[in-house]
Amino acid sequence: MNNILKELFKFDTMVTPKVITVVYLLLLLLVAFGALGTMVIMAAGGFAFGFVSGIAASLAGLIVAVLIIAIGGLSVRMYCELLIVLFKMNEALQEIRRKKAEQEQKRQELEQKLGKPPSATADS
Numbered sequence: 001m002n003n004i005l006k007e008l009f010k011f012d013t014m015v016t017p018k019v020i021t022v023v024y025l026l027l028l029l030l031v032a033f034g035a036l037g038t039m040v041i042m043a044a045g046g047f048a049f050g051f052v053s054g055i056a057a058s059l060a061g062l063i064v065a066v067l068i069i070a071i072g073g074l075s076v077r078m079y080c081e082l083l084i085v086l087f088k089m090n091e092a093l094q095e096i097r098r099k100k101a102e103q104e105q106k107r108q109e110l111e112q113k114l115g116k117p118p119s120a121t122a123d124s
Contacts, residue, residue: 017087024080031072035065
């Protein structure tokens with residue numbers, strides 16, 4: 001429990017990638033409920049003007065609901081994938097930084113063994 005609190009307040013590890021799956025499912029549910037609500041509202045509004053209008057509005061509502069599910073689902077997926085890509089990029093950059101620090105430390109140790117004065121690096 002103490003380790004979890006340290007990670008939560010330290011910001012060395014990202015919590016968001018673990019949460020993205022849950023967010024994706026919740027957003028998909030919202031898209032589905034939105035599509036269902038649109039279909040019901042269009043059908044109810046159509047039936048207020050008569051049976052034929054209700055059937056036409058129901059069909060239109062069904063088409064709109066399918067479009068909402070397709071476009072909304074795709075948009076939610078793309079958004080979540082974009083977030084995952086950003087976090088993967090962050091992880092890759094942290095790995096590069098770690099490897100660079102290790103190489104710099106090995107270079108300095110080697111220079112000390114050889115008796116050379118440490119050279120100044122360009123990014124220091």
